[in-house]
Structure formats: C-alpha cells, structure tokens
Amino acid sequence: MNTIQIKNNGGGQTTVAASDLEEFQSGFRGDLFHAGTHGYDTIRKIWNGMFDRKPGLVARCVGTSDVIRAVNFGRENDLEMSVKGGGHNSAGTAVTDGGLMIDLSLMRRVTVNRQAKTARVDGGCLLGDVDYETQLHGLAVSAGIVSHTGVGGLALGGGFGWISRKYGLSVDNMISAEVVTAEGAVVTASATENPDLFWGIRGGGGNFGIVTAFEFRCAEIGTEVYSGLIVKDFSNAREYMRFHRDYVRGLPDEMTVWMVARHAPPLPFLPETVHGKMVVIVPFVWLGDPAEGAKLIKPIQEKTETLGEGLGMHPWVGWQSGFDGLVDHGARNYWKSHHLKDLSDPCIDEIIEFAGRLPSEECEVFIPHMEGAPSRVAEGETAFAHRNLPFVLNIHTRWREVADDEKCLQWARNFHESTQPFAQGVYVNFLSQEGEDRIKEAYTDAVWHRLVDVKNKWDPQNRFHMNQNIKPG
Ligand SMILES: Cc1cc2nc3c(=O)[nH]c(=O)nc-3n(C[C@H](O)[C@H](O)[C@H](O)COP(=O)(O)OP(=O)(O)OC[C@H]3O[C@@H](n4cnc5c(N)ncnc54)[C@H](O)[C@@H]3O)c2cc1C
Structure with a gap:
C-alpha cells in the first residue's frame, strides 16, 4: 500500500503513511478501499447519479469494532468523515469527496424476537433486509416504500411508509440504538440510557454518532395486504385532486392512500395506449378485512375516469419492492419537497400547472397523506x-x-417556489443541499435549539458534518 492523500477537516489534504494504513487495516475485519483498489469505483457509488465523488479512503466495516476503529482513525487524523448507510439520500451526503467514507453496507443483520415482536437491525440494512426477516413471522417495521432504501438514514430522519398512519413513524417505533460516538465510544441510546441522545437520533439524522444497530417494535400485519393502484386520466386531475384531499383525510388509519402524477409506466393492467401518458396514480394499502377495504376505495374508483387498476391481496414483500424499478440506482435526481398545510384549490392549480409539463419522462409529483398515529x-x-x-x-x-x-x-425550483405559500416545513430526509436555513425548517425552533444542545454534548467538534448538518453552537 502506498502513501495516500485524504481530505481533512480544514479542507486540505493529509498525507497518510503506508505504515498508518497498515496499522489501521491490521485488526480491522472489513476492507479499506482507495483509488486503484479493486472495487473502489463500485463502493463509492450512491443512489443519486448526480454525485460522482471520490473518497480518499473507504472503510467498509463488518461490525461495531470496525466502526470504532474507523472513527478513531478519522478523528486522530482530523479527516473529513462521511457515513454511508444505504447510500440512498438524494442530497448525496453519504459520500465525501476526498475524505474518509465509513461504509456500513456489509452490516445488514436482522434478528427478530418473535415473542417480544421486536427486531434488532444493523445500521447498514436496507428496508428489504428488514421485511425479508420480519415477514417470516408476519411482522413488519414501519419504514419506507422502496426496498433498496437504507434503514440508517431513513430511521434517523423520521421514516414513513404504508403502515405509518396506523403504527407510527420509524422513529416512533425505535426502542433503542447502539451508537458509536465521535470519541469512538459505544453507547446505548434509549428512554432510560442517554435519553438526550435517544431524543436527538429520532429525527436529527446522523449528526450525533454512527448507529451500528437499532431495536424496533414490529407491527403484526401478516404476510399479505389488500392494496393496489388506481390510475386516473390526468385531464381530470383538478377534479380528482379536489376530491382526494378531502376524502383521504376522513379515512381510518388502516387505510393509506397517496397520489402520484407522472407518465404511466407499462403496468400490466394498463392498456398499451395508456403507457407513457400523463396520469394520476392512486396507490393504497389497507390493513384490515379486504371487503371493507374494497368499500372504502370505491369512491376513488368512481371519481373521474379510471384508466386501469390492479387491486387485491399482495404479498407485503412484493408490494414493498414493487416500485423499486421506477427509482433504480444511477439516474440523475434532484428532489425538492415541503409539507403542505392543505391541498387548497390554488395549490392544486399550481401542482397541475407544473405536473402538466414534467421536464423528463421519469419525473414524478408525489403526494403522500401523513396524518394518523404520527400526529398523535x-x-x-x-x-x-x-x-x-x-x-x-x-x-x-x-x-x-x-x-x-x-x-x-x-x-423543480420553480415548482417548489410556486407552492411555497401553501407549505410549512420540510422532512429532513427529502432535503437536497439547500443550506442551513432550510435545514432549520425541518424543525420547530424549540426542537432546533435542543438539537444544538445534543450536538454540543455528543459531537462538539462537528466530526459528523456530512449530513443535514446541525452545527454545535
Ligand atoms: C427512491 C427513494 C425512496 C424513498 N422513500 C422514502 C420513504 O418511503 N419514506 C421515508 O421516510 N423516506 C424515504 N426516502 C428518503 C430516505 O429516508 C433518505 O434518503 C435516507 O437518507 C436514506 O437512508 P440511507 O441510509 O439509504 O442514506 P445514506 O445516503 O446512506 O445516508 C444519508 C445520511 O444518513 C446518515 N446515516 C445513514 N446511516 C447511518 C447510520 N447507520 N448511522 C448514522 N448515520 C447514518 C449519514 O449522515 C448520511 O449522510 C426515500 C429516498 C429515495 C431516494
């Protein structure tokens, strides 16, 4: 191994001697990668093809001790560090350009406690890993909707999906976490141990340490859910959206109905003439008796013309990975997002105006309904x-x-700006690189001040800053 240059926190380069790298590697169970190492160009890739960054060094860890060793190496050499969970974040924060990337992609063990209905989930797991193991017992952890998303980033920022209206967000189902701190210590964060840290990691992202394992409460949902997609003609979008905004807010928490305006994918139940046409797709999941779910969905089927639909009992694992192909790795992506106070008529008008001129075939306007257990x-x-x-x-x-x-x-920027009057706040996991003021908008003032306190205590040097950063203050 030769001497290598790694970006440090001052923005300059630190020369790391071969002997120091050898010392790092010895005892490290995982692998180190740098430019020229076999596999380097694969491991540095993340979901968003907009980011082609080249870390000076990648430490691919296989366990908690590896993570500690990597953090200590980063801190002792004052290196810029980033943490890659599933590598899915659209802002690209998982990968440093030139610094040390701590990669958790081999840490993907899931252990289910059937009796307690809990799951211990390694910090590098993807959502599909969790469904794969929990579904053996008809259980699920409330999380997101694409199986190749990482649990790490998702659960540290919030985590919502098809069952969160009924069972709460991922953060609401977190019982504890094992965290490697900036000082290289391993601590438990829970309601009784380090409760300030436990509070911070349930929404504050990766600002306070590296989570090597989470413990989640599971929901008993069985292995199949009544679910499906109803596809509407975009020419009636205004009328449909006005109906939708009121209808979904009156539904029980067991029913989740969202809305996506996009070009129709070649879904098997759609006539070929519809493929590629602008549509409003209405996906839903019902956690209950299918006959009752079918009744609740009827007004949606009947409101404006339905171009096609695919409804029925679907295996949970299949449903959870059913949209994966639409958002596969490598495309160029730019996300803008905010929470909406309501879907007022003028807001719907703006949405239709921008959705009516999507700049590419793969763009989509995605409108999930959030109320339910999280709001309580x-x-x-x-x-x-x-x-x-x-x-x-x-x-x-x-x-x-x-x-x-x-x-x-x-x-995207114009669309976002034009809907700003109807918006309030943003989900931290949907932010692009938009600056500190925007990060603050993910939180209330009181929460932000408390997050700064937690940061001051657990990472006063801001070693973990490749994220939606909360600076010590
Ligand atoms: C296609 C797609 C679908 C999505 N769907 C949903 C959804 O349904 N629901 C939802 O809530 N969100 C969803 N998201 C957003 C998702 O929550 C974020 O992108 C999240 O950051 C992904 O986590 P990751 O581990 O893959 O991220 P990474 O890019 O690996 O990491 C992002 C940041 O999280 C931190 N981090 C990651 N893992 C750890 C860890 N173990 N310890 C400490 N810090 C860590 C780091 O600071 C890192 O910079 C989706 C995103 C995409 C691209």
Whole structure:
C-alpha cells in the first residue's frame, strides 16, 4: 500500500503513511478501499447519479469494532468523515469527496424476537433486509416504500411508509440504538440510557454518532395486504385532486392512500395506449378485512375516469419492492419537497400547472397523506417535527443526460417556489443541499435549539458534518 492523500477537516489534504494504513487495516475485519483498489469505483457509488465523488479512503466495516476503529482513525487524523448507510439520500451526503467514507453496507443483520415482536437491525440494512426477516413471522417495521432504501438514514430522519398512519413513524417505533460516538465510544441510546441522545437520533439524522444497530417494535400485519393502484386520466386531475384531499383525510388509519402524477409506466393492467401518458396514480394499502377495504376505495374508483387498476391481496414483500424499478440506482435526481398545510384549490392549480409539463419522462409529483398515529405523538417528543401537517409535496426530478440538468433543476425550483405559500416545513430526509436555513425548517425552533444542545454534548467538534448538518453552537 502506498502513501495516500485524504481530505481533512480544514479542507486540505493529509498525507497518510503506508505504515498508518497498515496499522489501521491490521485488526480491522472489513476492507479499506482507495483509488486503484479493486472495487473502489463500485463502493463509492450512491443512489443519486448526480454525485460522482471520490473518497480518499473507504472503510467498509463488518461490525461495531470496525466502526470504532474507523472513527478513531478519522478523528486522530482530523479527516473529513462521511457515513454511508444505504447510500440512498438524494442530497448525496453519504459520500465525501476526498475524505474518509465509513461504509456500513456489509452490516445488514436482522434478528427478530418473535415473542417480544421486536427486531434488532444493523445500521447498514436496507428496508428489504428488514421485511425479508420480519415477514417470516408476519411482522413488519414501519419504514419506507422502496426496498433498496437504507434503514440508517431513513430511521434517523423520521421514516414513513404504508403502515405509518396506523403504527407510527420509524422513529416512533425505535426502542433503542447502539451508537458509536465521535470519541469512538459505544453507547446505548434509549428512554432510560442517554435519553438526550435517544431524543436527538429520532429525527436529527446522523449528526450525533454512527448507529451500528437499532431495536424496533414490529407491527403484526401478516404476510399479505389488500392494496393496489388506481390510475386516473390526468385531464381530470383538478377534479380528482379536489376530491382526494378531502376524502383521504376522513379515512381510518388502516387505510393509506397517496397520489402520484407522472407518465404511466407499462403496468400490466394498463392498456398499451395508456403507457407513457400523463396520469394520476392512486396507490393504497389497507390493513384490515379486504371487503371493507374494497368499500372504502370505491369512491376513488368512481371519481373521474379510471384508466386501469390492479387491486387485491399482495404479498407485503412484493408490494414493498414493487416500485423499486421506477427509482433504480444511477439516474440523475434532484428532489425538492415541503409539507403542505392543505391541498387548497390554488395549490392544486399550481401542482397541475407544473405536473402538466414534467421536464423528463421519469419525473414524478408525489403526494403522500401523513396524518394518523404520527400526529398523535406530541410535538417535541422526538426530534422529528411538523407532525400535524396533512400532506407532503415531493418533487422527484429524475433524468439521465447531463445536458438536461439545467432544465430539470429549474423546473423543480420553480415548482417548489410556486407552492411555497401553501407549505410549512420540510422532512429532513427529502432535503437536497439547500443550506442551513432550510435545514432549520425541518424543525420547530424549540426542537432546533435542543438539537444544538445534543450536538454540543455528543459531537462538539462537528466530526459528523456530512449530513443535514446541525452545527454545535
Ligand atoms: C427512491 C427513494 C425512496 C424513498 N422513500 C422514502 C420513504 O418511503 N419514506 C421515508 O421516510 N423516506 C424515504 N426516502 C428518503 C430516505 O429516508 C433518505 O434518503 C435516507 O437518507 C436514506 O437512508 P440511507 O441510509 O439509504 O442514506 P445514506 O445516503 O446512506 O445516508 C444519508 C445520511 O444518513 C446518515 N446515516 C445513514 N446511516 C447511518 C447510520 N447507520 N448511522 C448514522 N448515520 C447514518 C449519514 O449522515 C448520511 O449522510 C426515500 C429516498 C429515495 C431516494
């Protein structure tokens, strides 16, 4: 191994001697990668193809002791450190350009306690890993909707999906976490041990340490759910959206109905003439008796023209990975998002105006309905904030060619700005790199001040700053 240059926290380069790297590698069970090492170009890749960063060194850990060793190496050499869980964050924070990337992608063990209905989940797990193991027992952890998303980033920021209206967010189901601190210590964060840290990691992201394992409460949902997609013609989108905003807010928590405006994918139940056409897709999941679910969904089927639908009992694992292909790795992505106070008529008008001119085939306007169990947790109970807002507007801009960057970025920014009057706050996991003021908007003032206190205590040197950063203050 030769001497290598690694970016330090001052922005300069630190020369790391071969003997220091050898010392790091000895006893480290995982692998070290740097430019020229076999596998380096694969391991540095993340979901968002906009980021082609080259870490000076990657430490691919296989256990907690490896993570401690990597953090100590980073701190002792004052290296810029980033942490890669599933590598899914659209802001690209998992990968440092030149520094030390601590990669958790081999730490993917899930252990289910059937009696207690809990799961211990390693910090590098993907959502699919968790479903795979919990579903053996008909259990599920409340989390997101794409199986290749990482649990680490998702659960530290909030974590919502098809069952969160009924069972709460991932942060609401977190019982404890094993955390490696900036000082290289391993601590437990729970309601009784280090409760300030436990509060902070339930919404404050990776600012306070590296979570090597989570313990979650599981929900008993069985292995199949009544679920499906109803596809509406976009030409009636205004009328449908006005109906949808009121209808879904009156539904029981067992029913989750969202809305996606996009070009129709070639879904098997859609006539070929509809493929590629602008549509509003209405996906839903019902946690209950299918016949009752079918009744609840009827008004949605009947409101405006339905172009096709695929409904029925679906295996949970299949449903959870059913959308994976639409958001696979490598495309260029730019996300803008905010919570919506409501879906007022003028807000719907703006949505339709921008959705009507998507800058690429793969863009989508995604509007989940959030109310339910998460809104019944008091604001301030966890660092995750804005629990009472009914909808999220997610502008998923996605394209393939560099030449389309400007057009796509501009569309997303204009769309976001035009819906700002109807918005309040943002989900931290949907932020792009938008600056500190915007990060603050993910939290209330009271939560932000408390997050700074937690940061001051657990990471006063801001070693963990490759994230939606809460600076010590
Ligand atoms: C296609 C797609 C679908 C999505 N769907 C949902 C959804 O349904 N619901 C939802 O709530 N969110 C969803 N998200 C957002 C998702 O929550 C974030 O992108 C999240 O950051 C992904 O976590 P990750 O571990 O893959 O991220 P990474 O990119 O690996 O990490 C992001 C940041 O999280 C921190 N981090 C990650 N793991 C750890 C760890 N173990 N310890 C400490 N810090 C860590 C680091 O600071 C890192 O910079 C989706 C994102 C995408 C791209």
